[in-house]
Amino acid sequence: MLSRSSIILNALRPFENTLLDNIKIVTTQQKRTTFILKRKYPPGLHKKSGPPYNEKFKHRHFIYELVEDTKMRKHQPLDVILLNYVEGIGEKGDRVSLKPTFAYNNLLLPGLATYATPENLLKYGRPKDEVRKTTFSSPFVERTMNILSTLLLSVVMNVETPWTVEIWHIRTSFRRAGVYVPEEAITMPEKTISGPNLDYENKEFYVTVTINKQEQVKVRCRIHHFHLNSAKQLPPLDKFYSLPSDPIFPEDKEVLDSMPRHRLYQKATAVWTPKVSY
Template sequence: MIRTFLRPLQAVRVVQIPVRTTVVVERVNPLTKLRPWENIYDYNKYKYADFQYRVVRNTDADKWGNIDVILTEYVEGVGYKGEIVNIPREMAYTELLPAQLALYPTPDNVALFEEERKLLVDRPQISPFVMKCRDYLTTILLQIPINMKVKDWSLTRDNVRIALRRMNVMCDEDAILLEDGAINKDTYKLGEEFQVTLKINPLVDVSIKCTLVPVDKAKLWDEYQLSKRRAKT
C-alpha cells in the first residue's frame, strides 16, 4: 500500500525558474568584536543577535515604473509606428515586447524606423485618453430624461449634454451634432434607440447609442419637497 501512494509522488517534477533580484539588508545590532587572534569565520563565537538583519530594499517588491520603447506598428491608445513612447514596464513586458509590437530604443532600432519618425512630424497627435474616452462612449446606452407630457416636445442638445453629465462626461453643446427638432413627439416611439454624434476633438468623433426616458418634472419636484419635509421631522 505504501508503494502505491509513493508512485504518483515520484512522477512530480519541480521546475525551478531563476529570478534575478536584489535584497539590501542592514544589521539590527552591532557585530560582536573578536580578539585579533580569533578566527572571524568561527561562527560559534558570535551571538544570535549578530545574525539579525533588517530589509532596507527589495527590488522584487519595488514598483516597475515606466520604460521607453519604440513601436514597430500602430498601437491604438499608445502611439504610431516608429514613435518612442514612455509606457508602464508591465505593459511593455507582457504585451508589446513579446508580440514584437515594440522594441528597445537602441541606436540601431531608432535608425531602422527613421523614415517613419520623419512622417510623425506632419501626423496629428491624438492623446491615448481620447481613444479610451471614445471606446467607453461606444459601449454605453445613454438614457436621456425628457418630459414627454409637454405639448410638442423635442430633443435638444442641452438634454443630451445633461444626460452625459450624469455619466460624468463633460462637453459643450457645440460638440453635440444633433439637428434641432429631428427627434420630437411625432417621430419618436417610446423605447426606440437612436444615435447621437459627439465630437471629442477636431479629429475624433463618436456615435453614442441613446434612448429617451420619460420623466414628469412636476412629480419629481413634489417628491423632492416631500423628502425635505421628512428630513426636517
C-alpha cells in the same frame, strides 16, 4: 541482500562514465528575491593599531533587520519604440514609456515594439525633422470612438411639461453617463423631437459627436419619460438595453441598424450553444 547490491554495482561499474555523460546538465537561474539586511548587533572591530578582533561571533551577531525587500520596489517605466500603430498608445516610430509588465506582454512579445536602445533608435526611431504621420488626431481617439459608438444614451424628459430636445439636454445626458462633451461638439438630428409624447418612449435617434474637430462618431440615444411623483411615473423597463427599439424617424432605421449595439445588449441576446463532442 548486500551481496545482490554489490553484484549490481559491479555490473554497472564499466558503464559509469557513459551514464555520467548522458546526464542532462541542469542549470539554475537566480530568483529575483533579494533582501537587503543589516545586523542588529554589529560585531566588534579591532583597533587600527591594536591586535585583530579574535572573539567568536555570538548568537546576537546573527540577528538581522530587514532594510529593503527588492521585490517590493516600484518598477521604473520602460521605454519602447513602436514598430506599428497601436490603438491608444501611438504611431509607428513613436518612443513611449509604459509599465514594464504591460509593455512586455502587449507590445514586446507580439512584436509591436522593441526596446529603446541607441541602436534601435537609429534603426526604428523617427528623425526629428520628419513629419509625424497620424492615423487619428490623438492616440486615444480610436478608443473613445469605440466607447461612444456602443453607448446607449438615455435622454430623460418630463412626462407633463412640454419640451423640445436641445443640445443642452444631450450634454446633460452625456454628463449623467460619465462623459463630458461640449455643446459645440454635438450635432443634433435635422428634425426636432418634441413632447411629451408617449409614442416616443424607449424609441431611438442618434446624435453625432465631433472629437478634436476632426473625427466624428454617431451615438445612439433613447427617450425616457419621467415624473417627480412616483405615483405618476411610468412602469420601469427591466433591462431596457436588451429590448428591441424602433427609431423615432423611420429614415434613420438603416443608420441605427448599422451602428454597434451596447455591450450588455450583445450579452443579453447571445444564444448559448452547448458543445457536443463525438
